[in-house]
Amino acid sequence: MHIAILTFQGFNELDSLIALGVLNRVKEPGWRVTLCCPEPQVTSMNGVTVHAQSTLEEAASADAVLVGSGIRTRDIVATPGLLSRIRLDPAKQLVGAQCSGTLILARLGLVSDIPACTDLTTKPWVVEAGVQVLNQAFYARGNLATAGGCLAASYLAAWVIARTEGMDAAAAALHYVAPVGEKDDFVANALRHIAPCLPA
């Protein structure tokens, strides 16, 4: 199970790394979570440089792909040479997007017939791309999920875990990262977002 978290120049640290941290709570053999970048190193919107753990091309064969967010997403979708390197297939993969990552899914034509979540800044651009934007933190239909607001990255990661390892595993991962003294409430709230979006 390889989960690639697409992480571009100018990335939002919260969006990529909360998902990565939550997903890495699963300790199953073969479970692999990578920062998946267009270059060997990328630098965040706040100057944090990280090393890629997989290439954009490897995302095509990943079992799940989460598209991260950042301050350069509009440049990315306006760069055909970059956009064409992102090959996603929700028929074969779980595909999720966080905040402005939803704009990438929109430009790839993946959310043209389902509503989506994104952050408040990105919302007008996603609407402009013809997508219905929901005023909520998380939504999924089938193999496609979107989340809005940085800290909703934990819901997106938990959805991947729920879809592959089950709800108990998702709850355990969320419980671990939740604030002390608020763990049960946090898990219950997150699962309220995810549960209605799982296949019957």
Added chain:
Amino acid sequence: MHIAILTFQGFNELDSLIALGVLNRVKEPGWRVTLCCPEPQVTSMNGVTVHAQSTLEEAASADAVLVGSGIRTRDIVATPGLLSRIRLDPAKQLVGAQCSGTLILARLGLVSDIPACTDLTTKPWVVEAGVQVLNQAFYARGNLATAGGCLAASYLAAWVIARTEGMDAAAAALHYVAPVGEKDDFVANALRHIAPCLPA
């Protein structure tokens, strides 16, 4: 205003980078937030390599220092050559710790006479170091704050903002990162942790 986030080999991505992301919502001139590391690069508990933005020695002159968490904290506190490079002075600096970072404050003797928060895994070691551990996400007294559970890193960061830029700035930073549709509830809950711990 320099805020150094101490980030060691084996660091927990959530603890250092949630704080960094929230703190960077402040856009004041001279506001500077750095990953502060013992080496030019450090690799997280899940294999993510990041570049240091300041040295451990620079933390001594920072206006605020947050001690991150990770899987090697017990090694760090058992390494005098490393521990001696961490020079913190709560008389002159805001000092906070996240999860196992509290163990570092404990070994530096900074939380011997106030209770502290930490994560459930680290709790027995902090207790063993003679510190009273609270079953809550956040606590601060004076210039010293501690938080427990990865996602409580947003409370710790908001406390630094509240102490330096005021409650409105803290609320604005939290609002930005909160999940869409849950922003007001999230901010209110976070401020309930922080407000009672601010100086009169």
